[in-house]
Amino acid sequence: MQVIEYFSCDRQEYWLDQIRKSDWGAGQFLYQLLSGNTFKSTLGENSKVLLLIKGNELVSFCTYAEKDDIQPTDLTPWIGFVYTFPEYRGHRHMGKLFLEVERLARAEGVHDIYISTNHTGLYEKYGCEFYQTMGDMHGELSRVYRLHVE
Numbered sequence: 001m002q003v004i005e006y007f008s009c010d011r012q013e014y015w016l017d018q019i020r021k022s023d024w025g026a027g028q029f030l031y032q033l034l035s036g037n038t039f040k041s042t043l044g045e046n047s048k049v050l051l052l053i054k055g056n057e058l059v060s061f062c063t064y065a066e067k068d069d070i071q072p073t074d075l076t077p078w079i080g081f082v083y084t085f086p087e088y089r090g091h092r093h094m095g096k097l098f099l100e101v102e103r104l105a106r107a108e109g110v111h112d113i114y115i116s117t118n119h120t121g122l123y124e125k126y127g128c129e130f131y132q133t134m135g136d137m138h139g140e141l142s143r144v145y146r147l148h149v150e
Contacts, residue, residue, distance in 0.1 A: 001059060001093070003100045006034070006049035015051055018058035022083050030063070030081045043067050043080075048104070050097050060084040060093045064101045069136040070116050070144060077105070079115045079147070098126045098147070105149045115145045123147075 006015055020031045030049070033039040040047060044066025052060040061083055068078035079101055084094055105113055115123055116136060120143065128145040136142045 001052055001054045001096060003096060004051050004053060006051055009051075014056075015053075015058065019049075019061060021058075022061075022085065024083055026081055027061075027083050030061075044076075049081075050100055052093055052097050058085065059088045060097055062094070062097050062101070064104055064113075068114070068116050069138070070114075070134050070142060071137045073134070075114045075144070077108075077110060077113055079113055082115070082117075092125070095126055102147070102149050111149055113147045113149060115147065116142045117145065118143060 004015075006012060009015060016031065016034055019027060019034065022028070022031075030039075033042055034049070039049070043063065047063060047065035047067075049061060049063050051058060061081065063078070063080040065078050065080055066076050068080040070078075079098070082094060082097075101113060105111075114131065115128060116134070117123065123145045126147070128147045131144045131146040133141050134144050
């Protein structure tokens with residue numbers, strides 16, 4: 001398995017089609033942002049889409065972005081759109097993407113990365129700690145976790 005970055009890869013249309021196959025509303029929203037060329041204007045010009053692939057199969061994906069669904073806020077950067085396809089769940093594949101996010105953060109001198117979620121007990125497995133509850137852009141409360149990078 002390897003991690004590739006969507007905007008840097010040479011098969012964007014193929015990987016975009018794979019993202020579209022996710023059975024999750026946020027995955028469909030990510031597909032819309034990418035296919036409509038509004039991803040960077042929405043989430044930030046330096047934002048990335050990380051893909052964990054196994055050959056021609058998309059295993060997991062997430063974003064490493066300047067913004068997420070908690071707006072307005074000065075907190076940045078964010079891990080978002082975290083998804084693993086059902087047939088790959090339960091094997092902690094997302095951890096490989098988190099390691100890449102941490103590598104990117106270190107290179108940028110970033111010490112804290114945030115995640116907005118309604119899950120409890122999932123991101124703790126990857127070293128995240130509950131930070132606080134915040135309102136998202138839809139007026140819903142969301143749990144915000146922080147991943148500290150050394």
